[in-house]
């Protein structure tokens with residue numbers, strides 16, 4: 001496939017006219033990244049936008065404890081590296097090829113001109129970035145729930161005496177329904193037993209929060 005055909009198959013560029021696709025194809029460069037190669041690192045200055053022709057790219061950041069956090073795994077037709085070009089900030093994440101990968105890169109100026117000249121592309125870009133934000137929100141809510149789980153357990157441990165779900169909720173800053181759900185989860189894991197209004201801590205409870 002030549003660059004023009006490749007660009008045609010990328011959803012972001014599907015609205016381009018034939019003439020614009022040919023023009024853009026001349027500006028794009030094909031690059032190969034063997035498995036495990038870093039395309040760029042978080043916090044670097046970045047001047048290129050990439051679309052994936054084949055292979056897969058892992059988008060990661062480093063957590064406070066130095067652990068790698070995977071934000072997303074992108075595949076053919078997906079793009080990345082747009083953020084640093086849109087807000088002129090450093091790269092927000094590291095991009096690594098998880099298998100042999102081929103990319104099509106566009107220089108900052110060409111990317112900016114293309115979106116400036118084509119409202120349909122700006123629109124498609126906003127739509128995809130919105131989908132990424134929705135997905136990130138979903139992840140935040142899952143993590144927040146996990147966090148509530150930990151805090152519920154901690155308060156139960158601290159109190160180790162009978163109190164209503166509403167009191168626990170107030171102390172943690174969540175709703176009674178969430179507390180009830182978390183307590184049912186803990187009961188399923190055999191860490192507590194709910195007997196009427198009493199919460200009976202099981203032998204494994206303390207051990208599981210060491």
Ligand code: CMP
Nearest residue numbers: 059071072080081082083084091092093
């Ligand atoms: P940029 O900041 O230039 O470099 C890192 C790239 O990773 C970023 O542009 C986006 O293209 C991509 N990226 C960052 N965060 C996410 C995310 N939450 N989901 C998918 N892709 C992301």
